Amino acid sequence: MGDLSAISSNLLYAAFVIYLVATFFFAGAIRDKKTTSPDRVGKIGIILSIVGFLTQLGYFFTRWGAAGHAPVSNLFEFITFFGMMLVFAFIIMYFIYRINVLGVIALPVALLIIAFASMFPTEISPLVPSLQSHWLYIHVTTAALGQAILSISFVAGLIFLIRQVDQNKKTKQTFWLEFVIYMVATTLAFIIISSVFSAFNYEASFEAPVEGQPVEITYEMPAIAGPFEGELISDGAMSPLFQAPEWMRGVDAAIKFNTMIWSILGGLVLYWLVRLVLRKRIGSALQPLLRKANPEIVDEVGYRAVAIGFPIFTLGALIFAMIWAQQAWDRFWGWDPKEVWALITFFFYAAYLHLRLSRGWQGTKSAWLAVGGFAIIMFNLLAVNLIISGLHSYA
Amino acid sequence: MNEITCECGHVNPEGTVLCESCGKPVEDNQHLNGNENQTLLNMRYDGSARRSQTYNRTFIDKVWNFFSSVKVGVWLIVITLIASAIGTLLPQEMYIPPGSDASTHYRDQYGLIGQIYYQLGFHNLFSSWWYMLLLALIGISIIIASLDRFIPLYKTLKTQKPKRHDQFMKKQRIFGKTESDSIDMHLMKENLKKNRYKVTEEDGSLFAEKNRFSRWGPYVNHIGLIVFLLGTLLRFVPALYVDEFVWVREGETKMITGTEGQYYIKNEDFILENYDENDERFQEAIMRNGQPVPKTYQTNAVIYERTDDIVVGKDPELKEVKEAEARVNHPIKFENYTLYQASYQQNEFNEMTFKLHDMDDEDSSYGEFTIDLDDPETEYELDSGHVVVLGSYFPEYELDDGEPVSVSKYPRNPAFVFNVYPPGESDGEPEVSFAGIGANVDGSGENEFKVGLVDFDVRDVTGLTVRKDYTLPFIALGGAIFMIGVIQGMYWNHRRIWVKPKDNGVWIAGHTNKNWVALKREIEKSTKGTGIETPVDQQELKD
Numbered sequence A: 001m002g003d004l005s006a007i008s009s010n011l012l013y014a015a016f017v018i019y020l021v022a023t024f025f026f027a028g029a030i031r032d033k034k035t036t037s038p039d040r041v042g043k044i045g046i047i048l049s050i051v052g053f054l055t056q057l058g059y060f061f062t063r064w065g066a067a068g069h070a071p072v073s074n075l076f077e078f079i080t081f082f083g084m085m086l087v088f089a090f091i092i093m094y095f096i097y098r099i100n101v102l103g104v105i106a107l108p109v110a111l112l113i114i115a116f117a118s119m120f121p122t123e124i125s126p127l128v129p130s131l132q133s134h135w136l137y138i139h140v141t142t143a144a145l146g147q148a149i150l151s152i153s154f155v156a157g158l159i160f161l162i163r164q165v166d167q168n169k170k171t172k173q174t175f176w177l178e179f180v181i182y183m184v185a186t187t188l189a190f191i192i193i194s195s196v197f198s199a200f201n202y203e204a205s206f207e208a209p210v211e212g213q214p215v216e217i218t219y220e221m222p223a224i225a226g227p228f229e230g231e232l233i234s235d236g237a238m239s240p241l242f243q244a245p246e247w248m249r250g251v252d253a254a255i256k257f258n259t260m261i262w263s264i265l266g267g268l269v270l271y272w273l274v275r276l277v278l279r280k281r282i283g284s285a286l287q288p289l290l291r292k293a294n295p296e297i298v299d300e301v302g303y304r305a306v307a308i309g310f311p312i313f314t315l316g317a318l319i320f321a322m323i324w325a326q327q328a329w330d331r332f333w334g335w336d337p338k339e340v341w342a343l344i345t346f347f348f349y350a351a352y353l354h355l356r357l358s359r360g361w362q363g364t365k366s367a368w369l370a371v372g373g374f375a376i377i378m379f380n381l382l383a384v385n386l387i388i389s390g391l392h393s394y395a
Numbered sequence B: 001m002n003e004i005t006c007e008c009g010h011v012n013p014e015g016t017v018l019c020e021s022c023g024k025p026v027e028d029n030q031h032l033n034g035n036e037n038q039t040l041l042n043m044r045y046d047g048s049a050r051r052s053q054t055y056n057r058t059f060i061d062k063v064w065n066f067f068s069s070v071k072v073g074v075w076l077i078v079i080t081l082i083a084s085a086i087g088t089l090l091p092q093e094m095y096i097p098p099g100s101d102a103s104t105h106y107r108d109q110y111g112l113i114g115q116i117y118y119q120l121g122f123h124n125l126f127s128s129w130w131y132m133l134l135l136a137l138i139g140i141s142i143i144i145a146s147l148d149r150f151i152p153l154y155k156t157l158k159t160q161k162p163k164r165h166d167q168f169m170k171k172q173r174i175f176g177k178t179e180s181d182s183i184d185m186h187l188m189k190e191n192l193k194k195n196r197y198k199v200t201e202e203d204g205s206l207f208a209e210k211n212r213f214s215r216w217g218p219y220v221n222h223i224g225l226i227v228f229l230l231g232t233l234l235r236f237v238p239a240l241y242v243d244e245f246v247w248v249r250e251g252e253t254k255m256i257t258g259t260e261g262q263y264y265i266k267n268e269d270f271i272l273e274n275y276d277e278n279d280e281r282f283q284e285a286i287m288r289n290g291q292p293v294p295k296t297y298q299t300n301a302v303i304y305e306r307t308d309d310i311v312v313g314k315d316p317e318l319k320e321v322k323e324a325e326a327r328v329n330h331p332i333k334f335e336n337y338t339l340y341q342a343s344y345q346q347n348e349f350n351e352m353t354f355k356l357h358d359m360d361d362e363d364s365s366y367g368e369f370t371i372d373l374d375d376p377e378t379e380y381e382l383d384s385g386h387v388v389v390l391g392s393y394f395p396e397y398e399l400d401d402g403e404p405v406s407v408s409k410y411p412r413n414p415a416f417v418f419n420v421y422p423p424g425e426s427d428g429e430p431e432v433s434f435a436g437i438g439a440n441v442d443g444s445g446e447n448e449f450k451v452g453l454v455d456f457d458v459r460d461v462t463g464l465t466v467r468k469d470y471t472l473p474f475i476a477l478g479g480a481i482f483m484i485g486v487i488q489g490m491y492w493n494h495r496r497i498w499v500k501p502k503d504n505g506v507w508i509a510g511h512t513n514k515n516w517v518a519l520k521r522e523i524e525k526s527t528k529g530t531g532i533e534t535p536v537d538q539q540e541l542k543d
């Protein structure tokens, strides 16, 4: 048992490294320089992507073997799976359109997602009764695949925007593009900060009242915001600069709030460091790298990703979900936040498809919509679980 | 009707933008598809005559035009989307702790925001009249928009002819002129066929078409949505839908609510099993969880059918239908009913045994009595002749402002007020005392006797949802039609290629409703070796 789960973690680690290397190959392939044969480099990139994907599949099935159930049942497992599906979706789109530039953005996004997933508890968890169903696998895998393919439209949209947004003057578009880049920096900051403090086994315990009872709350990062009316009980830990507001109840609320502050600040530091080194907007610095991307094709890739992803998403996240909910909870639909956000995603992409029917929504507008769609998918994945959480709070 | 006769001889209905047959733009109607001053034709619905673009006089026209607008449809979807998102910010009323009062809960928990949320009805958004109205408007919009487009589009695609007007050809996005006298039209035709196009010919003009059926995808999926929405409306027909709940104690046989007295259930055993904390695989996760993780909730039940006529007060004659287990994810099905393992209550009190003894001597005894908590008697006569009368019974006792109250009718924390009458003094003043779990209060402070708990017996209770749902097939049908429709419309594209011989060569044009890259690739493959030059994409995005 233990062996299998050790092999599994190593495979995931290997896949991560392979994706990273593949990214460099794709980055090499889109350089303008006339190297011997730029497409050879791209080919190595895609082959590595496939190898990485197979390695991650290896992680998936060995972990399945170790747990006795498909590893899609907690946040770590689900987000990792989503990252894997993103790579899969990228591979599909690559073979349809054969553009290397897609890999330059898609793989880093997948890398970021997988690294992000590893910040959550990674141990194998038992399945509570409502999850003991084949529909767990069927529903979660198709929903994640659908979301992943839809996310490729975000990847294409981002490429389109970096390539097309006029960087000569400061506009709303340059601002929001920088904001998207800043969000990436925030995620990266979260990963770095969590990893560093967990490497040092940092702990700061507080005693704070939760629903009237004194409870011990343990932070794994120095507390910028301590729990409301909390008292620091660990020695040598930093005392908080201020307290979390009173309405953040529950054991974890203040911890999450504190983590968020760290990430936002860390993101700002990272973003501005890079920006000061570059001495211009990051979007503007990236623009020349994507010169070779044909905006017409990138736009079509984005649209196509929605066209392919929408039916899969509907099937997995709504129809299979309803079948399962009918079996497990006696109602196919219960207006649980996770369900509602799946419906919102569905409505959003339905709106996207209808808007694309009319003139004038191609190109830039579509690309922004794709960014919005991805924000909704991420919101459903994270915010709903970590903040709003309802019945589905496991994944 | 002002019909429009095209120069090709075809008679088009009023409002036509492109001749149904040859595609020649109808001069006066180009504004309808926004073609004026455009180098390329807007090929939406092939320029067919749509009612919404043609008539705008009567009130009905205006309503029709409003709902058939995709802009309006998108707005409706976006408004619904935003409302839904707001509806998830705070928990819906059905998810707030049972027993709390919504009118104060939101204010107390979330302050002013909560108060506003509640006042605007967001706490019950998804059954509010205006959310329903939004869905209904979307439904109406879908129907009208689809009819407005489907019928003329269908007619136009059926009427189209291979030979197209020059104007039509030139203003296609994919267009090319080849000037050459060695063009192999026959090979072109063969190539197109090899690429699985259906090819027709007229005066030497070729027309290749594939996947026309994919154009019906949106209409099919819209029908699916409508069936789905209607299916959910059927819920409101009582005969089609039963949603009840039944609590059954272990050992108890009970009528199943919602079955009109027809079916009974016996709870043989309720099983709650947790994961083994020593299971190597899950140890860490269970530790992190801090409490046991449940593995199974299960009711072992027997279902009975009543065989005699239903007479009030008469004990039913029961025939066993089946023995079955209800587990989460594995409901019990019988006839058209489904029983879901939905809830449970462990260690509910079943029987409590008390004894009457002297206030200051626990070992003395005037006799014992046992109260069946489902069916307590009003008085108990003891061997010694003492009579204990049940003054009050609180199944789930709590103190509310110093007053004892029962918060439910389930014996989860039973408490009693006992009136004790010594032998032969049943007309006199009784001694009053209060007894519950861990509580025993002397009513007057100078009681001679005490009623003390000696024993009790607990059991589990299972909570099952009872469902009968004849609307599910409709809803499933709607979902299936929707899926067929989206797949049909998304995974196939309607592609057309026109080749028209000219005096000194040919013209070629192409159109698809999606996926231009594939169309271009197929044109390139088909023209190979025919002498026809690869046409260009006239709509490169401006950098």
Ligand code: HEM
Pocket: A347, A350, A353, A354, A357, B067, B068, B069, B070, B071, B072, B073, B074, B076, B077, B138, B139, B141, B142, B145, B146, B149, B215, B217, B218, B219, B221, B222, B225, B486, B489, B490
């Ligand atoms: C949530 C509800 C809806 C869903 C899921 C939905 C779904 C779809 C889909 C998937 C398509 C195909 C798009 C494409 O091929 O690119 C489509 C097309 C279309 N939809 Fe909807 N739709 C919805 C609501 C509406 C509404 C409210 C209207 C009203 C205006 C509408 C009007 C149309 C029209 C006119 C088309 C184009 C038909 C064609 O190209 O022949 N839809 N719809």
